[in-house]
Amino acid sequence: MPYSAGMPELHVVDHPLVQHKLTQMRRFDTPSERFRQLLTETSLLLTYEVTRELPLTTTTITTPLVETEAPELVEHPVVVSILRAGNGLLDGVLQVIPGARVGHVGLYRDHETLQAVEYYCKFPSLEGQTVIVVDPMLATGNSAAAALDRVKADGPAAIRFLCLLAAPEGIAALHEVHPDVPIWTASVDECLNEVGYIVPGLGDAGDRIFGTT
Ligand code: URA
Numbered sequence: 001m002p003y004s005a006g007m008p009e010l011h012v013v014d015h016p017l018v019q020h021k022l023t024q025m026r027r028f029d030t031p032s033e034r035f036r037q038l039l040t041e042t043s044l045l046l047t048y049e050v051t052r053e054l055p056l057t058t059t060t061i062t063t064p065l066v067e068t069e070a071p072e073l074v075e076h077p078v079v080v081s082i083l084r085a086g087n088g089l090l091d092g093v094l095q096v097i098p099g100a101r102v103g104h105v106g107l108y109r110d111h112e113t114l115q116a117v118e119y120y121c122k123f124p125s126l127e128g129q130t131v132i133v134v135d136p137m138l139a140t141g142n143s144a145a146a147a148l149d150r151v152k153a154d155g156p157a158a159i160r161f162l163c164l165l166a167a168p169e170g171i172a173a174l175h176e177v178h179p180d181v182p183i184w185t186a187s188v189d190e191c192l193n194e195v196g197y198i199v200p201g202l203g204d205a206g207d208r209i210f211g212t213t
Contacts, residue, residue, distance in 0.1 A: 008175035009182030010166075013049045018042055018186045022164065026202045032211035036088065039136070039209065042164065042186065043092030050132055050162045050184045051077065051097065076100045078126055078156070082107055082135040082147045088209035089134040089162065103131075105150055107143045114196045116146040126154035133159060136205040138166035138185065139198050141173030148178045164205070165189055167198045 021042045025035055056071040076099040081087050083106040094100060106120030131151055138144055144161060151159055159181045161174065166185040169192050174183065189198045197203070207213055 008179040010171060010175075010188075011049060011182065011184045012188060013046055013184060013186050015045060015049075018045050021045075022186050025164075025208070026200065028203070030208075032208060035208045039088045039164070040092040040095075043089040043134075043162075044095050045092075046089075046162055046164070046184060046186060047093045047096040047132075050160050054130065075129070077130040077132050077160075078103060078124055080105060080123065080131055080133045080147065080151055082133065082143055083120060085137065085205040085209060086133075086135045088136055088205065089164070093132070093134060093162075100132075103151075105147045107146055109140075109143060109196070111195075114140050114142060116143040118146065118150070121150060123151070123154055126151060126156040128155065128157045130158045130160070131156045132162055133181075134162045136164040136209075137198060137201075138163040138170040138174065138183070139192055140167075140196050141170035141177075144170065144174050145177045148174075148181055152178075160184065165198050165201060167192045170198075 021038045024030055025038050055074045057074050058069045059072050061070050076097055079093050079100045080103040081090055083104055101124040103123035107116040107118055110117055133147055133151060135144060161181050161183045163185045166188050168188060189201055191199055193199050
C-alpha cells in the first residue's frame with residue numbers, strides 16, 4: 001500500500017515464502033507442532049521487514065585483512081509480546097535479533113464486551129527505545145490499543161506493531177487511536193465475524209500455538 005507522509009502506515013509483507021507459510025497455517029488440520037514451526041519461520045521473515053529501517057552507525061573493526069569502518073545497529077529494539085499468542089512470534093523474532101530485551105503484557109479479551117483486560121505487565125526500560133509490539137492477530141484492535149497505551153506510558157522513542165493477520169476493522173481502530181504506530185502484517189483479511197474472529201483467518205491463534213481448545 002502506498003504511504004504518504006503523515007498518514008498512518010500499513011505494510012503488507014507479500015513475500016512468497018511468507019504467503020506460502022501463512023496458507024499452511026490457515027489450514028484447519030495443520031497440527032500445533034507444525035503450526036508453531038511455521039509461525040516461527042514466518043515471524044523470522046516478518047522481522048526482516050519490520051526492522052528494515054532501524055538506524056545504523058559505523059564502528060571500526062579489524063577483519064583478518066585490514067581495519068575498516070562497518071555498519072552496526074545503533075541499539076537493539078525491545079520486543080513486547082502481548083500474551084499469550086504474542087509468544088508464538090517471539091522465537092522467530094529473537095532468532096533474528098538475539099540481543100533484544102523482551103517485555104510481556106497480559107491482556108485477555110472479555111468475550112462479551114470484546115474489550116481488553118490487563119492481568120500482567122513486565123517491561124524492561126522502554127525510555128527512548130524502539131519497541132516492536134507483537135501479536136499474531138489484529139482483530140478488533142482493542143488488545144493492541146491497550147498494549148500500545150501501556151507501552152507509550154513508559155516513554156519509548158518509536159513503536160512498531162507486528163502481526164500475522166489483520167482485519168480491516170482492527171487496522172482502522174488502531175490507526176484511529178495510535179496513528180503514529182506503523183503496522184506490519186502478512187495479510188489483511190476480509191472482516192471480523194460476529195464474535196470477533198478474523199475471517200477467513202486461522203482460528204484462535206493461542207489455541208493453535210499451544211494445542212488448547
Ligand atoms: N484472536 C484470534 O486468535 N483469532 C482471531 O481470529 C481473532 C482474535
